[in-house]
Amino acid sequence: MFRNRLSRRNFLKKSSFGTLSGVLAAGERIPLDQPFSSSSSKADDVIKCGLIGFGEWGREIAKTIHELEDTELTVICDHFPLMLRRAQREFPQAARELEYQKVLDNPEIRAIFIATPTHMHRELVVAALEAGKHVYCEAPLAHTIEDARAIAQAAKKAQGQIFQTGLLYRTEPQYRSVYGFIRSGALGKASMSRSQWHYKDSWRRASSSGERERALNWRLDDSISLGLIGEVGIQQIDTNMWMNGTRPVSVTGFGNVMFWNDGRNVADTVQALIQFPGGENMMFDASLVSGFDAKYDLYFGSDSTIILRDNKAWMFKEVDAPLLGWEVYARKDKFYKETGIALLANATKLESLGQDPTADDPNAKAPIYHAIQAFADNFNYGPFEPVVNYQVAFDATVVAIKANEAIRTGTKIEFKPEWFEI
Amino acid sequence: MATRFELVLWGPDRVAMQSAGEMALREVDRIGKRFSFYDPASELSRLNRQAAKRDMVVAGDFFELLLACDDLHSSTDGFFDPTIGPLMKLWHTSAERKKQPTSSAIQKALNVTGWKHVMLDKRNYSVRFDKEGLQIDLGGIAKGWAIDEAINILLEAGVSHALLHGGTSSVRSIGVQEDQKSWIVGIQDPYVPPDAAQWFSTVSLRDSALSVSAVHGKSFLQNDIEFGHVLNPKSGMARTGPHVSWVTGSSAVVCDAWSTALLAGHGVCSEPRLEIACLAQKNGTQWDIESFKPNPSLLSS
Numbered sequence: 001m002f003r004n005r006l007s008r009r010n011f012l013k014k015s016s017f018g019t020l021s022g023v024l025a026a027g028e029r030i031p032l033d034q035p036f037s038s039s040s041s042k043a044d045d046v047i048k049c050g051l052i053g054f055g056e057w058g059r060e061i062a063k064t065i066h067e068l069e070d071t072e073l074t075v076i077c078d079h080f081p082l083m084l085r086r087a088q089r090e091f092p093q094a095a096r097e098l099e100y101q102k103v104l105d106n107p108e109i110r111a112i113f114i115a116t117p118t119h120m121h122r123e124l125v126v127a128a129l130e131a132g133k134h135v136y137c138e139a140p141l142a143h144t145i146e147d148a149r150a151i152a153q154a155a156k157k158a159q160g161q162i163f164q165t166g167l168l169y170r171t172e173p174q175y176r177s178v179y180g181f182i183r184s185g186a187l188g189k190a191s192m193s194r195s196q197w198h199y200k201d202s203w204r205r206a207s208s209s210g211e212r213e214r215a216l217n218w219r220l221d222d223s224i225s226l227g228l229i230g231e232v233g234i235q236q237i238d239t240n241m242w243m244n245g246t247r248p249v250s251v252t253g254f255g256n257v258m259f260w261n262d263g264r265n266v267a268d269t270v271q272a273l274i275q276f277p278g279g280e281n282m283m284f285d286a287s288l289v290s291g292f293d294a295k296y297d298l299y300f301g302s303d304s305t306i307i308l309r310d311n312k313a314w315m316f317k318e319v320d321a322p323l324l325g326w327e328v329y330a331r332k333d334k335f336y337k338e339t340g341i342a343l344l345a346n347a348t349k350l351e352s353l354g355q356d357p358t359a360d361d362p363n364a365k366a367p368i369y370h371a372i373q374a375f376a377d378n379f380n381y382g383p384f385e386p387v388v389n390y391q392v393a394f395d396a397t398v399v400a401i402k403a404n405e406a407i408r409t410g411t412k413i414e415f416k417p418e419w420f421e422i
Numbered sequence: 423m424a425t426r427f428e429l430v431l432w433g434p435d436r437v438a439m440q441s442a443g444e445m446a447l448r449e450v451d452r453i454g455k456r457f458s459f460y461d462p463a464s465e466l467s468r469l470n471r472q473a474a475k476r477d478m479v480v481a482g483d484f485f486e487l488l489l490a491c492d493d494l495h496s497s498t499d500g501f502f503d504p505t506i507g508p509l510m511k512l513w514h515t516s517a518e519r520k521k522q523p524t525s526s527a528i529q530k531a532l533n534v535t536g537w538k539h540v541m542l543d544k545r546n547y548s549v550r551f552d553k554e555g556l557q558i559d560l561g562g563i564a565k566g567w568a569i570d571e572a573i574n575i576l577l578e579a580g581v582s583h584a585l586l587h588g589g590t591s592s593v594r595s596i597g598v599q600e601d602q603k604s605w606i607v608g609i610q611d612p613y614v615p616p617d618a619a620q621w622f623s624t625v626s627l628r629d630s631a632l633s634v635s636a637v638h639g640k641s642f643l644q645n646d647i648e649f650g651h652v653l654n655p656k657s658g659m660a661r662t663g664p665h666v667s668w669v670t671g672s673s674a675v676v677c678d679a680w681s682t683a684l685l686a687g688h689g690v691c692s693e694p695r696l697e698i699a700c701l702a703q704k705n706g707t708q709w710d711i712e713s714f715k716p717n718p719s720l721l722s723s
Contacts, residue, residue: 054446066481092482092547121684204441208580213438262437364463 015256027049046072047379050103050133052124053115053128054078054087055216057138061115062091064369070376071111077103080212100124104131111162111379114138117215118231122147124152125163132160136375140234141165141397143224145419148397155390164386165393168367169239171374174311178299178343181245181315185299188321189231193243194283194298195236197228200291202260203268220264222408227255228270228286229407230400237403238396239275240282243299247395248282250414252276252406259289270407274399306343311364314340342389395420423454423565425589430601431576432583442579446572446586453568456484459507459559469549477548487560487567488540490675494563497535497693498683499547503655505535506614507559513653513660517642522649528658535655539564565592566678568632573674585627587645591681594631594674604628609668613704622709623700625670630697632670635685637663654687661685664704670695692716 049065054076065073075095076087084096096105103112104127112128114121114137121345128135135155142148155163169175174194182190205216219225219413229237241247251274255267268288275281296309303321307314316338317327331342373386398419406413427450431439458464469478480488494502508531516523523531539553560567565588573594576584584596585605595605605628608621625632637650641663648663667684669691670679676695684691684701691699691714699714 063481088482089486090481090483201444202437202441204437204444206442206445206579206581208578414454 022221023061046070047134047376048072048074048108049111049113050075050077050106050109051113051115052077052100053117053120055085055115057088057134058083058089058115060366060368061113061372062087062094064366064372065113066091067369068373068376070380071372074109075103075106080215081369082212084230100127104128104133106195110134111136111375117218117224118226119143119147119218122150124149128162129154129158129161130265132161133221134375134379136162136164136166136335136372137393138166139227139238139393139396140230140400141393143226143230143401145398145401148394148401149422152390152394153225156422160383162375162378162382162386163390164371164378165388165390166368166371167238167388167393167396168235168371170242170387171370172311172367172390173370174313174343175239175308178308178313179243181306181343182299183245185207186304186315186324187299188279188303188318189246190244190278190280190299190301192283192300193240193279195233195240195296196284196293197286197289198291198293199295201288202262203266203288204260204262204264220266222266225266226286226400226404227266227407228268229253229255229272229284230404233270233272233284233403234400235398236284236295237282237399238392239297239398240276241276241399242392244276244278245275247420248274248276248415250412251403251406252412253403253405254410255407258287268408272403274403302419307340313343316344317341391422394422423450423458423568423588425565425587426573427568429572431581433581438579439581442576442581445579446575449572449575450568450588453571454566457487457560457564457567459557459561466558466560470664473549474551474554474556477543477546477550477650478593479546479548482547485544485549487563488542488549488558489544490567491558491560491563491679492537492540492542494676494679494683496680500537500655501683502562502679503535503537504558504560504562505537505556506653506655507557507651508534508555509655509658510559510561510651513649513651514640517640517649517651520644522644522660529647532658544644551641562636563675563678565589566631566674566676569631569674578623590722591634592631592674592678593627593633595627596697598628599690607632609634609666610705611709612636612666613664622702623668623711625668625698627670630670630672631674632668633674633681634666634668635681635704636666637661637685638666650685652685656687658704661687666702666709667700669696669699690714 051062062073065071073091073094075097077097077100078084085350087096103109105129111134114124118140121137125135125137125334141151203219207213207216219231251272253272255270257264257267258269260268271285273281273283299306303318305316325339329373333340333342378384402413429443431443459466465484471679472478475700491504501642504686512523512527512531534555539556541550541552541553569586569588569592572586573596576596582597587593593607598604604626607625607627609623611620611622614620635652637648640651642649649660650663665685667681669680671677680693684699694717696716699716700711702709702711
């Protein structure tokens with residue numbers, strides 16, 4: 001299946017897209033109320049999308065597809081009727097299907113979004129690509145290297161079709177902005193990183209149907225779940241691989257059920273040390289026991305340390321670090337005894353437009369929004385290689401699978417190059 | 423929603439209750455983010471920014487909530503009006519200065535309010551404001567909406583005994599307590615310190631909802647008159663104290679809108695979706711309670 005031809009609507013948009021794509025690439029904040037706009041209402045100008053899996057995350061994807069101007073949520077598929085009733089209420093314009101094959105057989109559907117449990121991805125992705133659809137698949141790709149490789153191979157073979165994975169931070173503007181800082185040497189000599197994901201939650205789901213409840217709790221079944229590090233930590237691991245520009249060489253893991261003693265054998269608290277070739281090792285921990293300090297990523301270096309949390313970032317400079325010209329004018333925030341320089345993308349431009357760069361961003365969007373926007377942009381303005389392509393997704397999935405294995409066995413695993421071959 | 427939600431669940435399986443409760447509270451949190459008036463990134467803020475410029479297609483359940491607002495605006499004869507944001511802001515500033523706003527300031531705020539300026543198109547789930555500057559604030563109803571949605575999730579999860587409240591003013595129950603008795607909720611005298619726990623009335627809940635509104639709380643005194651935060655959308659004036667209203671019914675959304683409307687000035691209530699509606703005024707140390715029973719057939723046993 002070929003990409004979308006440049007329609008009148010997209011042609012009109014493309015004239016402003018040149019500017020905007022530059023803005024996005026630099027991770028800048030888009031000024032208030034300057035969305036893409038078009039006078040066209042031609043139905044064939046939007047990407048008709050099918051969503052498979054309407055669980056909690058599927059609802060977020062649906063909301064985003066619905067919100068974006070370039071995408072239309074045409075059909076929602078879930079094998080559980082209750083989810084389809086919920087879909088009908090939230091997105092009444094979308095058709096509903098119990099069987100995914102009917103979605104794939106619909107020639108109007110150009111793109112498929114897959115938000116099912118991880119172990120179901122392989123069958124769905126391969127079938128969708130073979131049906132000629134563009135595919136957005138949630139991360140991780142799969143729960144085994146074999147399945148992940150099958151997906152990556154199918155994506156590689158599907159020339160001309162977009163395959164993007166839900167590794168969210170490579171398309172998130174603030175992270176892209178910090179990526180530029182780090183890659184241009186703002187840390188000085190990078191030394192290490194630390195990421196955490198803390199959320200007080202049992203990770204268990206309830207249902208009045210026993211069968212449904214077992215299906216809902218796939219994350220607590222260690223035969224199909226990649227645990228905390230695979231199901232959520234993969235996002236931060238991938239970010240680290242991106243910032244480092246390389247794959248890790250080994251992973252050492254630990255994990256225990258520390259609090260949720262309900263018969264589960266998937267750890268509710270995990271730690272991992274991921275070693276990189278240059279020694280800039282990553283320490284990661286995740287816990288369902290304590291929500292303290294939620295989620296953040298810290299990158300340490302000889303000149304500065306950068307923290308990323310939500311859609312904000314700050315830089316903490318060492319006393320002997322060289323002075324950066326712009327920092328004199330930058331906003332500074334106190335963190336106990338430290339002073340953080342706020343890394344605000346696009347501050348000068350916002351100021352010139354009369355907007356306060358230090359105020360909360362009125363255009364702040366969840367990372368999923370930017371990911372799906374990137375997918376849609378590729379459809380409309382591509383073809384270009386997605387920033388989260390099959391190789392990136394496969395690499396991160398392999399690392400996540402092995403990190404989970406290291407946690408379950410309490411061992412150190414050294415990565416073999418052949419594991420990453422597609 | 424900048425308020426505390428608490429949940430009591432009773433059932434034989436503690437693990438299942440825990441996870442059902444988490445799912446319900448996650449939904450409350452999700453709704454709070456979607457319909458926040460103050461978060462510029464919320465779906466509601468997006469609507470408020472753009473609906474005067476163009477038709478805005480919203481999600482089906484958001485549209486359903488706006489239809490509920492439309493219905494309740496109509497059934498309360500306009501005393502429930504989610505577009506009174508500018509008035510709320512004006513009175514909030516007045517409360518800080520402890521001085522009621524001028525009549526011209528009230529009129530100016532009234533000029534950019536009015537649910538009649540909200541156009542809902544059921545064919546394509548779109549919303550349009552026909553007045554520039556109009557803003558919807560769902561603060562008077564979103565708590566009830568969140569509670570109703572959370573209760574649905576608990577029911578889907580098989581929960582048969584629960585009590586959920588938001589900010590102690592909106593409550594809804596599933597079934598009865600462990601001992602098969604109804605859930606008993608006390609209406610506290612807002613002029614007595616909370617630790618005195620002085621109830622001047624109680625309400626019995628069994629698969630039903632309760633909403634309480636009071637003048638006291640965010641009020642201020644001027645010339646010994648207490649001006650509260652509940653406003654009459656028609657006159658633009660704040661309800662003066664000491665008054666409390668409460669209503670019970672099957673839906674927390676309907677109860678939320680009606681407890682506000684009753685206090686805002688409606689004065690009587692014949693809403694068939696309510697079982698009890700009460701308006702109380704404090705005289706000295708006593709509360710005089712005017713009680714309506716719009717639909718006695720709904721009354722909890």
